[in-house]
Amino acid sequence: MQRRLIASVLLGHYLSAFTALGIPLYLPRILGDLAPGLPGWAIGVLFVLPTLCTALAAPVWGRWADRNGCRLSLLRAHAGLFAGFLLAGLSPNLTVFVLALVIQGTFGGAMAASNAYLSTQLKGSGLSRALNWTQYSARLAMISGPILLGLLTSRGLGINLYSWLAWLPLLAFVLVLALPNDKPGHALDRKQKPPPGQLPADMARLLAVQFLFSFAMVVTFPYFMPYGEQLGIGNDTLIGVLYSLPHLVYLLALPWVHKHQGNVLLPGLALLAISNALQFWSVQAEPLFALRLLSGAGMLLSFVGLHRCLSQRSRQGSAGRLFGWFDSSGKWAGTAAGVTAALVTQTCGIASPFLVACLAAMAAMVMARPLMITSREIPA
Template sequence: MPIWKRNLIVCWFGMFVTGVGMSQIAPVLPLYIKHLGVHNTALIEQFSGLAFGVTFIISAVFSPIWGHAADKFGRKPMLLRASLGMAIVIFSMGFATNVYMLIGLRLLQGVITGYSSACTTLIATQTDKEHAGWALGTLSTSSIAGSLLGPLIGGFIEENFGLQNIFFITGALMLVAFITTALYVKESFSRQDKKVLGTKQIWGIIPNKSLIITMFVTFFVLYMALYSVEPIITVYISQLSSNTGHVALLAGIAFSASGLASIISAPRLGKISDKIGPQKVMLVAIALSGLIFLPQAFVTNPWQLIVLRFLLGIATAGLAPSVNTLLKKITPEAFAGRIFGFNMSAGYLGAFGGSLLGGQVAAYLGIKYVFFITSTLLLINTIWVYFKVFKKLSLNNKLGTQLEQA
């Protein structure tokens, strides 16, 4: 088996567990905060929002820093640092004695992040051009599926094994990721830029700045769209369901439908992008995602929503690998860690912004407007991608073909 394929398998598992670790606390957070001694409903809501959001905000700050370290010291050391650190921190959450300790540990979890960006950089820089789209597409399924299935996994563990065991089991899985990374990930790292350059200097050197910014914004909008429904999906299911006894199960299925669809379709869409170009897959994927959000506002039963969420997962699965493949093509390898780190920061900010947007819009305007606004954001981004990415790259490809024929 080629080294890049073995690395891909290990990174897939690690990124999946990392995604679960970031999001599995969402459905049980109010219960755990109440378990820690907070009984006022308003305080539980405030602490829940703070404990959930602080990880993503701090991760957005530290992801480029760890990306810089990955360019300087290698990607494997960053994988080992992040997986072992998260194993210890998440496991320790099970021993929290008050809500402030829990929030402090969630903050620390954000500080030691960097596994996903280091994995993406490792696979992007080691995989040959012919298989880059497929490899990054396969890798993207792990993070998205982990994030979307995390709440379902957290709810299942809480119901069957108890609140504290959510953290113990997830921490143990991260420890397994650390061990498999140490044993099986291989990297022949040679630092290309001997002189340490600052962010401004790197930005001055990198070509296609407007294209990179468009990729960051697209990644931000993707994660905002994925997370905008997270705060309100259980409430929406309860409104649609005539049998309130199965609301939790139906909400879990609705959560997992997108993740399952992404796992199935992302590698295939990545392979297609290798053949026809990632910019084409990206344009179609983001347009379809925006259109599929609209009918979710008009469903009349939970199963209609679940089907549309599955279709949404197929569409969004084409976005992350396309973004990462384009970033691989236009970024010098010496700075890949930092660029992928900034891209991951955009994703974390999108996750936080989406959760905030979904909750606030649902509270003030109604749940249906969450789907309207998210759809509008995706369709606006589609227009921007068309002019800034699709047309530009299509023109460059056409000129390149004409020069070759001449």
């Protein structure tokens, strides 16, 4: 029964993640058809608009989930994505399309909602492994989505692609309907809850580590293609493979890392810092394959370590609120990383985001060190 529950949540999350993560790559082309002559900065704003809306809404939906149930919140997330994508596919003009993006970001948030629901059904190491698998489904969506949707856009599908994709989160909605409601025994006593708007110092530290780690990952994404070209890689396909290589490491190595009992957060952040530093100093393309594998190892270990810390603290705060803040911190980090990448590349060169990522990973290591001490005091 538990395996079927986890499988349903993960499949539903993959369907929604495939929908949300697969299409942004083709947003400039879609906007070119919908609103010809739209300035480049406006495309960038619309690119991050759903992420910004999710960052703002996630804590609110987290509190709502604690009052009304995490399963109901998960249904809301899939339904919100369905409504946003359906409206986007039917948009007659840019104004309606922007409204659809706002709905998508504000009422979506399937990652936080999936994790919060899982935390009401699982605990300890079981929850930690489930959180790793939700991240697995997100990585799988990030790789498969752009590839499969690229085949559809090459066949002439434009904005109406949103209408086709809308049925995937609707299918996820149907999958969640069959799942049991939250177990009230997992809800914290009100006396243990921190005051509204505040978090325990230990949890605030974990959110800071999550922010720095997410920032370190995302800041190198936007300008990876010109970075590869600067190293002399003239093949777009090869650059795409190198770009996605860390995600492939996560997909292939996660089952093996699950066998490790200790917390691997600090080693993961260290590998991430080292790999980014070496990519910053690289002047040739040959070492890049090995360095991207190293980045993938750092990303995998960091995620597994973060999820272990999070599962150990899930009983220190209500599930919806806890995972809402955790997801929100990652979304804010992604937004800040995009802005930072644009600024530093203009002033310090195309490779500079890798140095910024190295510094962010090192800062995360400093912030994470006390978590390793308290983690040993909290039973898994």
